[in-house]
Amino acid sequence: MASSEIARDINRSSVLDSIRIGQPLSRADLARQTGLQRSTVSLIVDELIDERWVVEGALGQLPRGRRPRLLYLNTHRAGIIGINVMPRQTVIALADLNTRILAQESIATQLDPKIFIKVLCSYTQRMIEHHPEVAFEGIGVSVPGRLDYEAQRVEFAANLGWHRVDLKEPLERSTGLPVQIENAANACALAEVWSGAHEGVTDLIALTVSDGIGTGIIANGHLVRGPSGAAGEFGHVCLNPDGPECKCGGRGCWEVYASNVAAIRNYSGQKDNGTRTPEGKLSNGSGTSFADILSLAERGDRRAGRALDEMARYLGLGMAMLVNGLAPAVIVVVGEVTRVWKRVSPIIEQVVHECAHTHAATRIEPADDSKQPRLRGTIALVLQKHFRPRLFA
C-alpha cells in the first residue's frame, strides 16, 4: 500500500543524502543531482530546514548570475551514540550528523555480560549527561557475533563467550534512547557504503579479520542478513573437514586458517601445520600476539613473515570464494592485517586470480583503520532511516 507520500519520502531522502555527501550544495545543485525540479527541491529543502536537518550558510561564488545560497547538514540537529563491543575493549563514542566523533571513551569488555552491561549503561549515561546541549537521536551497537534481529538480541558471540544477551533493553531503559544492534562485519559494510568512498557501488563485502573472520555483505545496495540474521558467516565455511578445531564446533573453517589466531598458531608451531594443534587462544602458550608478529615481520623476521604469507594465501582462497559466488565490486578488508598490506596484498591478489576465473573485476582494498569503520557503521545504522528511503518498511 503506497500513497503519493512515498514520492516525497524517496525524494526527501535523496536530497538529504546528496547534501550529506556533497555539502555544501545549492538548491540548484540538488535539482541537477537528483533530477527533480528546482521548485520541488525548494519545497523539500524548506521542510528539511524547518525540521532542522539542514541549515543555510554563506553565498557561493559563480562566474556569473545570482549567487547560490549554500546548504549544509545541521550538525547540531542530532547526536548519535556509537558503541563498538570488541573482545578486549568496548568503545563508546558520541558523533554528529557528519559522523564526526566528538567524544570517545573505552572500557574493558567484561566476560560476564551482566556486570558488563551495568558498566556500559552507566558510562553511556554519563556521556549523555556530559553533553546536555546535544539532542540525541539514538544508539547503535556493533557486536562480534550472531544476532537475532527480530528479538534485537545477541544470540551467540564466540569471542566474548556470550549466549543470548540482551543489550537493547537495559540500554534503552537507562538512557531512554532507541537502540539498534548490528553484527560487526555488517557494521563495517554499512560504514563503507555510508562513507561515500565507493560511488555507484551497490555490491560490496566487508571482510573483518581479527580473532575470527566475518563477512558483511551488501548486494543490490542492501545488507544481506538472511531471514534469521545468520548470513555472513563465510568465516565458518569448512575448507578441510579434518582440519583443526574451530570455536564454532566444526573443523577446518576458513577462519581457522586465515584469522589472526591462525597466524599466531603458524608462527608458534611452524612445523606441525595442518594437523590438530591446540586451539591457539591469544592467552595460551606462545604469548606472542598478532601485533607482535606484524612488528616482527615489519622488522624483517622471516618466521613472522612466513606466518603472514600463509595467512594471506588462505585469505585469498576465501576471498576467491566470495568473488566466485557474489562477485562484488569491492571487498574491503578490515583488521590489523592491513598494517602489512604491501606484503599480503600481492599474495591475496595472486591466489584470487588463480582460484576465481569469473573475470569479476572485484577490487580488493584495505580499510583505513584510523577511521574506525566499525564504530562509524553503528552511527550509520542509526542515521540510515533518515537518509535512505524506507521502502516496504
Place this chain on the structure above:
Amino acid sequence: MASSEIARDINRSSVLDSIRIGQPLSRADLARQTGLQRSTVSLIVDELIDERWVVEGALGQLPRGRRPRLLYLNTHRAGIIGINVMPRQTVIALADLNTRILAQESIATQLDPKIFIKVLCSYTQRMIEHHPEVAFEGIGVSVPGRLDYEAQRVEFAANLGWHRVDLKEPLERSTGLPVQIENAANACALAEVWSGAHEGVTDLIALTVSDGIGTGIIANGHLVRGPSGAAGEFGHVCLNPDGPECKCGGRGCWEVYASNVAAIRNYSGQKDNGTRTPEGKLSNGSGTSFADILSLAERGDRRAGRALDEMARYLGLGMAMLVNGLAPAVIVVVGEVTRVWKRVSPIIEQVVHECAHTHAATRIEPADDSKQPRLRGTIALVLQKHFRPRLFA
C-alpha cells in the same frame, strides 16, 4: 526522482500480483489483501481491465450481502516465448500469463553458435506464426553460463563451448520481440519465487546440479547478479587446490566433486578417486550416463549407490557453505539428482548439519522437475516488469 505516479506503479503491481497468485479474487478481497481502499482498488482494476490484463468473470458466493464480481488474469492478453538452452537440447515454448505452457518444441543444441542461432530463430519464428491469435509480449532465454547483462550477451558457457555469443540481437531482429537473457540458475531461482510456493520467502537459493553446478541467489527479494553479472558461480569455489581439473581452468572446484559428471567419474573409476582422471565428458570412455547411474542405484546397484552417496556428501559440503554464508530460508535443488532424493537427502542434511553451525534453519528441498522450473523462469523474467514494482528503474 520520484513523482506521485510511483505510488500507482507500486499499488498496481501489488494488485496485479495478488490476482495472479490468488485468482479468482474480488475487488473487496484485493482491498483487504493490499491494504488499499476499495475505491482505489476499483480505479486500478478498471485500468487493468482497460489494458486487458484482467477480466471479470462470474459472481462469487457469499453467506450474505451483495455477491462479488470475480476477477481473473486475462490469459489472452499476452503470450511469452520461453527458450531453455541446455547442453544437448534446447526447448522453445509458448506460455500464457498463468505460466501455462501451450506449445513446446525441442531442437538439438548445436555447438556452433552461428548455425544454432539460425535454427533457433527459424523455429521461434515458426512458433509465433503458428499462433496468430496470440499477442506476444517478449522472449526470455535461459543459458547455462556467465552472461554480460549490460551487453545482454553470453560471455562464456563452458558446457556449450560458447564464447561471447549474442543471442538477443538475432532473435529480436527475426521476431521483432524484446528478448531478455538470464543465467540458468538465476532463472530457476526466479521461477521458484514466481511460483508462489514459498510464501513470505525473500531469501532463496536455487542450486542447479547437472554437468556443472550453478547457484541462483535471491536476497532481500532481489536476484543477486553482481555488478558484472558474474555472481552465482559458487560451483567454481575451490575445495581442493590439488584436485582434478575443472572446465573453468581451476582445480578441485565444488562442481568437480558434486556434479553429475563427478558421479560418473566416481562410478567409472571407483579406485583412482581424487587424482587427475579424464574430464569425464558424458560421451567419453565409460559410456555410462548419469541417468544410467540413477537407474542402477534405484535397482540396487551398490557401485552406483556409492557414487551417488559420495556426490551427496559433496553437495552437502557446498550447501553448508551457502547456509553459513547466506543463510537463505530455502535452498531448492534442481536437476536429475532429485530423482533419488530419498537416498541423497539424508546425507545432504547430515553434512550440512555437521558443517553449518549457524542454526540458520535453511530448508533444503527438491524442485519438481516436471514443472520445468528453468523454462518457467524465463517466462517470469519477461512478465516480471508488469507484476513487480520497478523501483529505481
Place this chain on the structure above:
DNA sequence: AATCTGTTTGACTCCTGAACAAACTATTTA
C-alpha cells in the same frame, strides 16, 4: 543585456475517507 538562482502558481496525478447505490440473505409481518 545575459545568466544563473530561487519562488510562485496552476495543472495534473494519486490516494483517502465518507457517503451512496446496488445486490443479496434472513427475518419479520401481513
Place this chain on the structure above:
DNA sequence: TAAATAGTTTGTTCAGGAGTCAAACAGATT
C-alpha cells in the same frame, strides 16, 4: 404464502489533501 424490512457486503462517486511538474517570474550578479 407472499411481501416488506433489516442487515450486510460489494462496488462507485466525489471532495479534499499531498506530491510533482513546467512555465512564468522575481532577485542578484557580471
